[in-house]
Amino acid sequence: MxxxxxxxxxxxxxxxxxxxxxxxxxxxxxxxxxxxxxxxxxxxxxxxxxxxxxxxxxxxxxxxxxxxxxxxxxxxxxxxxxxxxxxxxxxxxxxxxxxxxxxxxxxxxxxxxxxxxxxxxxxxxxxxxxxxxxxxxxxxxxxxxxxxxxxxxxxxxxxxxxxxxxxxxxxxxxxxxxxxxxxxxxxxxxxxxxxxxxxxxxxxxxxxxxxxxxxxxxxxxxxxxxxxxxxxxGKREAGRLDLPSPKAHPPLHLEVRGGGLEPLAFDLRPGEILGLAGVVGSGRSAVVEILFGLEGEGRVNGEPLRSPLEAIRRGVFLVPADRKAQGLILGLSARANISLPVLRELSFGGVVSASREAALARQWFQALGIRPQDPERPAGTFSGGNQQKLVLAKALATRPRLLLLAEPTRGVDVAARQEIYALLATWAREGVAQIVSSGDTEELLLLCHRIFVFRKGRVVAEFHPPYCSEEVVAHVVGTAQA
Amino acid sequence: MLWARLRPEFLARYGLVWALGILVLVLSLLSPYFLTPSNLLNILRQVSINAILALGMTVVILKGGIDLSVGSLLALAGAMAAGLAIAGLSPVLAMGLGIGVAIALGVLQGLLVAYAGLPPFIVTLAGLTAFRGLTLVYTDGRPITGLPEPFLFLGNGTVLGMPVPVMAMLLFLLLTHFLLRYTAWGRYLYAIGGNEEAARLSGVPVAPIKVFAYAYSGLAAGLAALVLTGRLNSAQPTAGTGFELDAIAAAVVGGTSLAGGRGTAWGTFLGALIIGVLNNGMNLLNVSAFYQLIAKGVVIVLALLVDRLVRRR
The missing domain is CATH 3.40.50.300 (P-loop containing nucleotide triphosphate hydrolases)
Structure with a gap:
């Protein structure tokens, strides 16, 4: 402290x-x-x-x-x-x-x-x-x-x-x-x-x-x-998203311990997007993992996050870095992937309501513009950008208070990337707090209200865009290597 | 376009039906006895035990596991039920306890897999050995005979003209189909088998579902045990030896992926039928038992090859 x-x-x-x-x-x-x-x-x-x-x-x-x-x-x-x-x-x-x-x-x-x-x-x-x-x-x-x-x-x-x-x-x-x-x-x-x-x-x-x-x-x-x-x-960075100002209250109080990190506690307001920058191994990815109950000891508003299941119950959801290995079950239909985290809510006495499930999938296909518009296709047959949107749909279907995103646009083409940014801004406007861990500094400057720069498991710098040029932030991230 | 209709889903869904149809056609041409009502009913009765075990096996394989213990579990459950009934317990209660023991041991194996993180192959291989040993200890290596009426009914009785074993099989088929197709737990099995990490990150209660899968396989073993014990009118300490492999074969022929995440109850049922029809046909045609084994092996490999070709597209 x-x-x-x-x-x-x-x-x-x-x-x-x-x-x-x-x-x-x-x-x-x-x-x-x-x-x-x-x-x-x-x-x-x-x-x-x-x-x-x-x-x-x-x-x-x-x-x-x-x-x-x-x-x-x-x-x-x-x-x-x-x-x-x-x-x-x-x-x-x-x-x-x-x-x-x-x-x-x-x-x-x-x-x-x-x-x-x-x-x-x-x-x-x-x-x-x-x-x-x-x-x-x-x-x-x-x-x-x-x-x-x-x-x-x-x-x-x-x-x-x-x-x-x-x-x-x-x-x-x-x-x-x-x-x-x-x-x-x-x-x-x-x-x-x-x-x-x-x-x-x-x-x-x-x-x-x-x-x-x-x-x-x-x-x-x-x-x-x-x-x-x-x-x-300096001048305001160009090309920045039109982000809503975060709602003043009440903030989420987040605590992060373990995972090789110096203990960290901070507030995140509804609709605020926090970026985590740093080289690989700097500890930024551990933060999202801890907050999703995968390791260490995470808390939201004092409540523990000991497993993904518990995190989801407390309104936290992680969009993982590797959508094929962690984000989707490629052999299952897009519909079954989207509904997986909320299957309980779609069920009566353990029996899944097919109509409610199909409606949920249709709703998110439409909201995120997922192509082709066929929720029955196996998730593995969609393009990279659309697969990432499927993971987002799955995350948003849980109606999270806090969305954790690890490398949200890795391996996604430019057009889909812009769409994803716009979506995140939209969800910020809806009051969803977000934490984006990314190796892409430009992305963080575009997307975030605040940026933490990590080095060796601790926050060494904090930036508040828009008045930060990419060179400055990239420089600090870069020196984190030394 | 005919080719356009030969999409993988189409083939996967109906390929087994075609295969069974062709098999039935060929056999009915080769043997006049094949396509008689009594023979067909006989086939169903013969496949009932394997089908029940295979349905339980499918649930375990779907979540990415394997259960090698079902044959031994079957013997133990049958022996327990028979022994308790002989000892004077009410037959129905004895049957219930037999199934209960099979489920409990399934749960035990599930706990070792899900919470201790041991490989399913090893855990259930140990089960295969240990449960057989338990059976031999319990029966002192001798068959238990002179069973009361309800056992015989399960093995040889009929309801509305349908043999009870066939009835039991069909009910278990419907139960498994319902589980896999319509329930959240069924979906979780597919999710875990398809990508356990992604399932966990989606909040799927991975460990409890795994335990459930082995318990369900235990239930199948217990049910099959009662049918077999009734059919034989005795509990044999060596009953069910090698049944686990037949069950796996039926599941695989039925399109269940050993990697997990893919397969259906109906597919497994058709797989069990195909193997059963093949056995029956070869018996009718007086094919030597030695060659029958070879034929079975070839069919399993063929089924996998066809499956692979269809999926690759």
Whole structure:
């Protein structure tokens, strides 16, 4: 679990929606950059974190505890500390006094105060004595004092907002060293900056905000600066499906454990399409298998998914990657394939109602435009694209809440592929949540509201199309190999 | 176009009827005794036991398994029923218990296949040996004779002019046909035999259905046991030896695919009839029993070849 988790944060100023349901998470021992153009929502998000602003919606969790929002004192008490451009220091008090500012006891034991300050300053190798009044220090040194102050107050999350704006290059370098030292001590650090070279130099991961929404969260190693700029200001990808916005509530809460994965929990809203990207063996295919009860331990809204049968009962259905080996019984008629998962509902006392079964097959042949229009033909005699539609028909006939799709267009021609995309969008509009695991990045960008990129069994990056170019996503998926 | 009508489904559905028709035609030309009502009824009586076993076998083969234990199971069920009846139990209850034992042992084998994941061939081969041994222990290797009236009725009685064994066979045929053609469980058998992985991913309760298949085969063995015991008026400890192979032969000649997922109750019934008619005809024509075995083998291979050619198209 992440050290800090902000979920679905919303904030409106008059008619302007500054934050439209932003998720943001920081791990312990991580420098996490927060970037975006002016007005993207960075500062608003951080003000909510610091308690200076109360959000209109959303939650903030720190080490698994939910925070009371809108209170600066509460945020401070929980160890969330801001280091702003305008520093929070008292110029005519000494460094030592500033380090304990706001926490000074009624009767100050000066000796202890100065001893503790000296130890801390030496530990951080800051090179000035605790007796100096802060006002005589240079700006860069004052920033370092502010950091030391945060540390002496047992900060767990440290937010730097344009902290180097007023610093010289040498002072900035000194600050970077200090920040890295703090990261190594296990603090979570949020670094807001317009200077991208700084972000690349310092941060481990970056989250890009744009128009009050999160565009992406991804690791910085190997990323080109142009790619990051593109995420911040680039054009909308062309050719994207006209996807409905997911319905707000109630979401499905999904939990995934086992299968060689780092435990994963996330919410999926009705009609939302989540893409899983990653190279083969990255763990993305295990996710859908776990959620269909094939391995590991999956849960939907807290209910266990221990077998396909149980998953189907809870409204989950998997369209497997290999339609011939896993999706269809090729020797049986198309009709018998479509009805197989719902045979019980079509039966009275164990006897299948032939008329209801035939009607079901006709209905789905029509809805999906399956050719040739003869449900009595063995499934194996249909073309690849139509076989895939048969598998979809079978899945949709169960009226799932959550549709899992593994490589939904593998070995399918271009025309049928477009049809399948349109169908999935239609079903999203009907409120069916979908998870698409695919090796085809272009497909995911076309189809998904959100994309998780997997590497070695964990999510390393998250993208929110449409403002992500294929190159950027493909790059992150690709570096997942290394 | 004649050729257009020779589609695989057409041939598969009616090919067996044609084959049986031609066989009957040839035999009726060769022997004046063949096409008499009494002989035809005799054939039906003769095939009844094999047909019942073959119908049970078909259910197991359909789901992608095999049951080699039916011959031994038949002997054990017959011996149990006879022994209990001799011991003074009500004959009907004794019969019920005989069938019950066969079903229970079918379930046991099914559990080993479905839940322990053992190969059906091995499990039922073990059953074939062990159940025969149980029969020999139970009977001490001696036939059980002097059975009460209800047994004799099952073997030799008639209802409305129809021999009871034939009646039993036809009822079991209808039951199996109904199961396979109209019920969800029947469909599941086809699904599992056709593609077990796809069936599982479709929410088919694979393991329970597998257990059911072996239980159904056990039921067939128990039913056949009562008919045979009645016909012989005794329970023989060596009864049913090799019957499993005849049952498999009937199913295969009837178009059941040993790979699973394909076959019908009617097909198996016709398969059993074809083998029965062939045996009967060769007996009438005084063909030596040795040559009869060869002929049976050739017919089985021919049936498979024709089937293969038709499917390949």
């Amino acid at each position: 992440a050290l800090l988790e902000m979920r679905g944060i919303r904030k409106r100023f008059g008619g302007v929606e500054a934050l439209k349901g932003v998720d943001f998470a920081v791990e312990a021992g991580e420098i996490h950059a927060l970037v975006g153009e002016n007005g993207a929502g960075k500062s608003t998000l951080m003000k909510i974190l610091s308690g200076a602003l109360a959000p209109d919606g959303g939650e903030v969790w720190l080490s698994g505890r939910r925070l009371r929002l809108g209170s600066v004192q509460e945020a401070r008490r929980q160890g969330i500390v801001m280091v702003y451009q305008e520093l929070n220091l008292a110029p005519n008090l000494s460094v030592a006094e500033n380090l304990s500012l706001g926490r000074l006891p009624l009767f100050v034991d000066r000796k202890r105060l100065y001893t503790r300050a000296r130890i801390l300053l030496e530990e951080l190798d800051l090179g000035f004595t605790p007796e100096v009044p802060v006002g005589v220090l240079e700006v860069g040194q004052q920033t370092l004092v502010a950091v030391a102050q945060a540390l002496s107050q047992e900060a767990r999350i440290l937010v730097f907002d344009e902290a180097t704006a007023a610093l010289s290059a040498r002072e900035a370098e000194r600050l970077f060293q200090l920040v890295k030292e703090l990261r190594n001590r296990g603090l979570g650090i949020v670094w807001i900056s317009h200077r991208l070279e700084e972000v690349f130099h310092l941060a481990d991961r970056v989250t890009v905000l744009r128009d009050g929404q999160r565009v992406a969260t991804l690791p910085l190693s190997g990323l080109k600066p142009e790619a990051l700029v593109e995420l911040m200001v």
